[in-house]
Amino acid sequence: MDKYSLSTANFTPPSVYADREKSIRLVRELLYAKYGESPKAFVHTYGCQGNVSDSEKIKGLLREMGYEFVSSPENADFVLFNTCAVREHAEDRVFGNVGALKPIKEKRRDMIIALCGCMMQQEHIAEKIKKSYPYVNIVFGTFAISRLPQMMYKCLSAGKRVFDVKEEKGAIDESLPVERDRGAKVWLPIMYGCDNFCSYCIVPYVRGRERSRTPENILNEAKELIAGGAKDITLLGQNVNSYGKNLDGNVNFASVLRMINALPGDFLIRFMTSHPKDCTYELLDAMAECGKVAKHLHLPVQSGNNRILGEMNRRYTREQYLDLIHYAKSKMPDLSITSDIIVGFPGETYSEFLDTVSLVKEVEYTSLFTFIYSKRKGTKAAEMDDPVPYEEKSKRFRELCAVQEEIAGRRTALMVGKTYRVLTEPNEKEGILTGRTQGNISIEFSGDDNLIGKFVNVKITKALTWILYGELC
Ligand code: SAH
Numbered sequence: 304m305d306k307y308s309l310s311t312a313n314f315t316p317p318s319v320y321a322d323r324e325k326s327i328r329l330v331r332e333l334l335y336a337k338y339g340e341s342p343k344a345f346v347h348t349y350g351c352q353g354n355v356s357d358s359e360k361i362k363g364l365l366r367e368m369g370y371e372f373v374s375s376p377e378n379a380d381f382v383l384f385n386t387c388a389v390r391e392h393a394e395d396r397v398f399g400n401v402g403a404l405k406p407i408k409e410k411r412r413d414m415i416i417a418l419c420g421c422m423m424q425q426e427h428i429a430e431k432i433k434k435s436y437p438y439v440n441i442v443f444g445t446f447a448i449s450r451l452p453q454m455m456y457k458c459l460s461a462g463k464r465v466f467d468v469k470e471e472k473g474a475i476d477e478s479l480p481v482e483r484d485r486g487a488k489v490w491l492p493i494m495y496g497c498d499n500f501c502s503y504c505i506v507p508y509v510r511g512r513e514r515s516r517t518p519e520n521i522l523n524e525a526k527e528l529i530a531g532g533a534k535d536i537t538l539l540g541q542n543v544n545s546y547g548k549n550l551d552g553n554v555n556f557a558s559v560l561r562m563i564n565a566l567p568g569d570f571l572i573r574f575m576t577s578h579p580k581d582c583t584y585e586l587l588d589a590m591a592e593c594g595k596v597a598k599h600l601h602l603p604v605q606s607g608n609n610r611i612l613g614e615m616n617r618r619y620t621r622e623q624y625l626d627l628i629h630y631a632k633s634k635m636p637d638l639s640i641t642s643d644i645i646v647g648f649p650g651e652t653y654s655e656f657l658d659t660v661s662l663v664k665e666v667e668y669t670s671l672f673t674f675i676y677s678k679r680k681g682t683k684a685a686e687m688d689d690p691v692p693y694e695e696k697s698k699r700f701r702e703l704c705a706v707q708e709e710i711a712g713r714r715t716a717l718m719v720g721k722t723y724r725v726l727t728e729p730n731e732k733e734g735i736l737t738g739r740t741q742g743n744i745s746i747e748f749s750g751d752d753n754l755i756g757k758f759v760n761v762k763i764t765k766a767l768t769w770i771l772y773g774e775l776c
């Protein structure tokens with residue numbers, strides 16, 4: 304269907320929109336007849352910020368259908384889990400929590416349970432839910448968010464179980480309402496999907512091909528967010544560095560950064576995630592030159608060994624990665640660099656693992672997200688021999704964490720006595736506020752709640768490995 308083709312990627316077919324609006328109206332009426340007052344919804348999100356951003360759209364639709372939000376499933380009429388499939392552990396947690404809903408539902412028969420997101424986009428999972436979790440009412444994948452009102456209508460009017468997990472090409476629905484958590488920190492998706500097929504990773508299978516939003520749509524949303532008080536905007540995509548590849552014209556991620564940087568206002572621009580194979584000097588120059596762009600580069604390396612990088616299908620070498628890091632540091636002396644690393648990829652030897660350790664020591668990351676390899680059904684790596692026992696992988700994992708801990712401790716100690724400009728966020732402790740450095744390290748300091756959402760200067764007085772303490776200047 305041409306309407307869904309890439310050349311009209313950001314076009315919402317009017318029929319889809321009309322059906323949705325009609326279903327929203329009908330669901331509202333049904334819910335009103337059933338509950339009288341506002342029905343209650345509980346939404347829980349697993350996984351990455353891409354999922355958090357999707358949940359904001361899901362909540363936007365639920366709000367239009369008349370729901371109010373509550374903070375636990377016990378007293379909700381509608382419960383939705385937006386799930387993540389990236390590692391087995393993430394999936395186990397979802398199954399555990401869905402199991403925990405069963406006794407709640409037994410007490411409250413007309414509660415609707417919905418599961419969506421990356422995990423549900425996998426056929427074998429949707430099948431498992433269909434067979435073994437009969438009390439789940441609605442299951443939909445990452446391509447079906449905009450049809451939630453139609454699914455709700457089917458479920459409420461005919462009492463049917465609804466499954467909508469087909470993959471679709473191309474379309475980005477720009478007409479969805481967004482219900483944001485209040486606060487000055489916001490998410491702004493600039494692209495969806497991933498074309499990279501790293502051999503271990505499920506994301507390309509559950510999120511489909513890369514598609515970029517148009518610069519106009521991004522800019523309009525950025526302006527709206529800034530006008531609404533946003534002070535910390537994170538641009539989202541699985542690989543923001545390949546932004547624009549499916550769009551006409553000469554736009555790339557560096558131009559998006561410059562475009563948003565040029566908007567008036569006092570705000571910080573962050574982005575994630577960057578893939579090293581598409582990270583260019585041009586992008587690093589743009590980062591260095593744009594005053595509003597946080598001097599933080601999250602550049603996942605995954606491994607420091609060239610054979611493993613090849614097996615992972617990452618399409619860069621250790622040397623190319625280090626070259627980017629050296630260039631970035633030379634342009635931005637205060638740059639914080641963070642990364643993702645997988646330990647125990649199938650067939651990784653101890654000496655190959657040590658190449659990762661030596662790379663970590665050479666880069667001196669601010670922090671690391673370290674994962675033990677998790678086999679994902681349907682990926683290429685799932686077919687590879689994996690002879691190293693889990694115990695050995697855990698040992699290597701702990702070894703790497705200890706190396707990073709030492710580096711992080713050394714780096715934070717150097718921050719004592721320096722002053723950082725940070726956006727104030729709430730803290731659970733009475734009279735205490737939180738801020739984050741551009742490299743995302745938390746700083747705790749005393750101050751009044753009326754500073755929340757404002758930029759303040761904080762002088763660091765004490766440093767632990769993962770947290771800083773300071774005082775307002
Ligand atoms: N698009 C991002 C990462 C998305 S997933 C990127 O390419 O950088 C976040 C991280 O999860 C990955 O960087 C990787 O380190 C980890 N990850 C993905 N699949 C994994 C798997 N099968 N086992 C263990 N870790 C995995």
Ligand code: SF4
Nearest residue numbers: 497499500501504506
């Ligand atoms: Fe997964 Fe690789 Fe795509 Fe990141 S770039 S989402 S690791 S396939």
Ligand code: F3S
Nearest residue numbers: 350351387388389421
């Ligand atoms: Fe998980 Fe899907 Fe994000 S698999 S990491 S929620 S894209």
